[in-house]
Amino acid sequence: DARVTQTPRHKVTEMGQEVTMRCQPILGHNTVFWYRQTMMQGLELLAYFRNRAPLDDSGMPKDRFSAEMPDATLATLKIQPSEPRDSAVYFCASGTQLTGTYEQYFGPGTRLTVT
Amino acid sequence: AQKITQTQPGMFVQEKEAVTLDCTYDTSDPSYGLFWYKQPSSGEMIFLIYQGSYDQQNATEGRYSLNFQKARKSANLVISASQLGDSAMYFCAMREGRDSGAGSYQLTFGKGTKLSVIP
Numbered sequence: 001d002a003r004v005t006q007t008p009r010h011k012v013t014e015m016g017q018e019v020t021m022r023c024q025p026i027l028g029h030n031t032v033f034w035y036r037q038t039m040m041q042g043l044e045l046l047a048y049f050r051n052r053a054p055l056d057d058s059g060m061p062k063d064r065f066s067a068e069m070p071d072a073t074l075a076t077l078k079i080q081p082s083e084p085r086d087s088a089v090y091f092c093a094s095g096t097q098l099t100g101t102y103e104q105y106f107g108p109g110t111r112l113t114v115t
Numbered sequence: 116a117q118k119i120t121q122t123q124p125g126m127f128v129q130e131k132e133a134v135t136l137d138c139t140y141d142t143s144d145p146s147y148g149l150f151w152y153k154q155p156s157s158g159e160m161i162f163l164i165y166q167g168s169y170d171q172q173n174a175t176e177g178r179y180s181l182n183f184q185k186a187r188k189s190a191n192l193v194i195s196a197s198q199l200g201d202s203a204m205y206f207c208a209m210r211e212g213r214d215s216g217a218g219s220y221q222l223t224f225g226k227g228t229k230l231s232v233i234p
Binding site: 031043045048050056089093095097101102103104106107109 | 148150152158159160161162165167206210220221222224225226227
């Protein structure tokens with residue numbers, strides 16, 4: 001049963017610290033998305049990649065967030081320095097155009113708390 | 116203007132009854148896709164069902180069906196024979212455009228509807 005995996009599942013950190021979240025997309029999927037979910041804003045798209053190339057990161061605060069795909073099996077989202085307002089659940093999702101429907105499959109999320 | 120509108124913040128349904136969750140969308144693109152996701156209290160987002168703008172028939176997946184009314188720009192999710200495990204947040208989402216380049220994979224999500232199934 002192919003799934004998107006994310007680590008860590010939970011992270012508590014102090015303001016100012018660096019946070020790195022990792023995602024392993026489903027094997028064979030060529031698009032990867034990073035979302036942030038909060039009660040106030042709902043689900044927001046932060047960035048996404050196709051064939052490891054960044055296509056859109058307009059949803060990310062550029063001064064502190066960065067997203068990369070060093071290889072096809074790993075995507076990372078980094079926050080440096082972290083702030084309390086970054087507290088949220090961060091989801092990674094992957095997809096492929098081969099299905100013709102472009103549905104996205106989500107990982108379990110990383111629940112980030114910045115104190 | 117919001118692209119995806121879910122007007123029901125919360126709904127209750129009796130176990131074994133059917134329930135309809137509303138979703139309206141806004142797009143000028145003739146090619147688009149509509150999705151429904153389920154998010155139980157455990158937090159994961161589960162893909163349920165897809166409807167393409169050119170599909171002639173309403174999509175169905177087990178107990179889930181999508182009531183697609185293109186002229187009214189609505190894509191309501193119907194869950195038949197509700198079960199306790201259906202209690203969750205449900206999100207409607209839309210993808211605009213064909214795969215013609217950057218942006219065609221993005222999903223825009225609604226705010227969600229919280230469904231509670233009563234025993």
